[in-house]
Amino acid sequence: MKSVLLLLSTILFSTTVSAQKISESKVPTAVLISFKDKFHDATKASWRIENNSGYEAEFLIDRTKQSAKFAKSGKWLKTKNEIKVEELPIEVSQTIAKEFAGYKIEKAEKAETASSGIVYEIKLKKGNEIYEAIINASGKTLKKNSKK
Incomplete structure (x- = not known):
């Protein structure tokens, strides 16, 4: 029973901290450089840290909302936009x-x-x-x- 409660609390905690908003000043320089190199036309970027493993930016390019994920090292991982x-x-x-x-x-x-x-x-x-x-x-x- 204790292990079930521990598992449930771990799942609950992990979903609540899976993505935390952060200011651009807390984003590593390597991530910011990679972001600006790949998305030089991006505006209104907001940032989140993902499970302490990487970063996600939400931004606009030509009024189209997009998101991009980066590793802590700055390596680009994924871009996504609604179509x-x-x-x-x-x-x-x-x-x-x-x-x-x-x-x-x-x-x-x-x-x-x-x-x-x-x-x-x-x-x-x-x-x-x-x-x-x-x-x-x-x-x-x-x-x-x-x-x-």
């Missing part, structure tokens, strides 16, 4: 129609990582059923999770 359903590549739309027939797209995001390239993170809903899927640009489903 309109109409902006999905035809291959991704075809995969959704085939694998998720009857589901409505709640949210579509374009994500890019150094290791995976460009992928699309899609949240789909049908009734009480919710799926989150990651689909690459050629339409291959890389991951799908049910969030019932």
Whole structure:
């Protein structure tokens, strides 16, 4: 019983401290340099520290909200921005129609990582059923999770 309570409290604590807002002055110089090199047109950046393992910036480029994650070393890890359903590549739309027939797209995001390239993170809903899927640009489903 004690181990169950310990596990539950650990999970609860870890979710509450998983991302903490910080001021730009607390972001390591290497991260700021990497951010400014990669996103030189970014405006209105706000920062969070993620599980004490890296940093995430939310910012605007041409009035489009984006986020980017960086390792403590300054290495860029991931960029993500919300897109309109109409902006999905035809291959991704075809995969959704085939694998998720009857589901409505709640949210579509374009994500890019150094290791995976460009992928699309899609949240789909049908009734009480919710799926989150990651689909690459050629339409291959890389991951799908049910969030019932």
